[in-house]
Amino acid sequence: MKEAAAADPIRLLALRETPLSLDEVHAAVGDAYAGGTALFVGTVRDHDGGRPVTALEYSAHPSAEQELRRVAEKVVADFPVVALAAVHRVGRLQVTDAAVIVAVSCAHRGEAFEACRRLIDDLKHTVPIWKHQHFADGTEEWVASC
Template sequence: MGNHGVMSENHDPIRLLAIREAPLSLDEVYEAVGDDAAGGTTVFVGTVRDHDGGKSVSALEYSCHPTAEDEMRRIAEKVVADFPVKALAAVHRVGRLEITDKAVIVAVSCAHRGEAFAAARRLIDDLKHEVPIWKHQVFADGEEEWVGAGGC
């Protein structure tokens, strides 16, 4: 039976929202959105790449404003209001990350796959543009760049 039977008893579709320094778990996020009534689950994983804007990236660090989790909740609540979401989860990492590390994971389960894709896309797009999380990149040539909410 796994988590599915238990999860459908939870009436709040927002199952997991977190900003943390520890490595992110794909299994944790996927299991959080398990629901017996869901026919489709969409999971998006944002990873640290080795380049940006044609330049080689050697280091990356994320930091956030103390209100970041509150903003995540506001966005999640809007997605739940706009789409027929059975369950939703989002986690974002802060601190120093290495190339290929998971920086963000979102998952949405709905009755049908089209709804799950649309809701997950809205969730990740709004998180990237509205949550006050900043990315500090150090390039291989020694240059540095800060990218923040609204432009990351």
């Protein structure tokens, strides 16, 4: 049986002002050793707390990419990750736009699901990204952490 490659399993980490590519993230975690790939896409929904949302703006602290790397490294340390990728948008997004895409591949599907869940949950709770919501009635609201 082939051993997993010794290469860095963190294949793609980024904060971007441009639209995110599901194909790019999926390709980044592709590996012949991986039998399971789990992928999560977070999109801008048209409501929050019963209020219609028209757009979001994401802002990131200058340390956000460093914190994203720390989160990724922890997931790699805690799970048998073959490859990992995470990208998050910043700037103005419209309803249905992809705001975040994370993916993890592992030798087995269960590990991939668990690692992917940890990756998105830790990203949302610890990476300093803030959401500025714009509502249909003209009001706005800032939400700490994405």
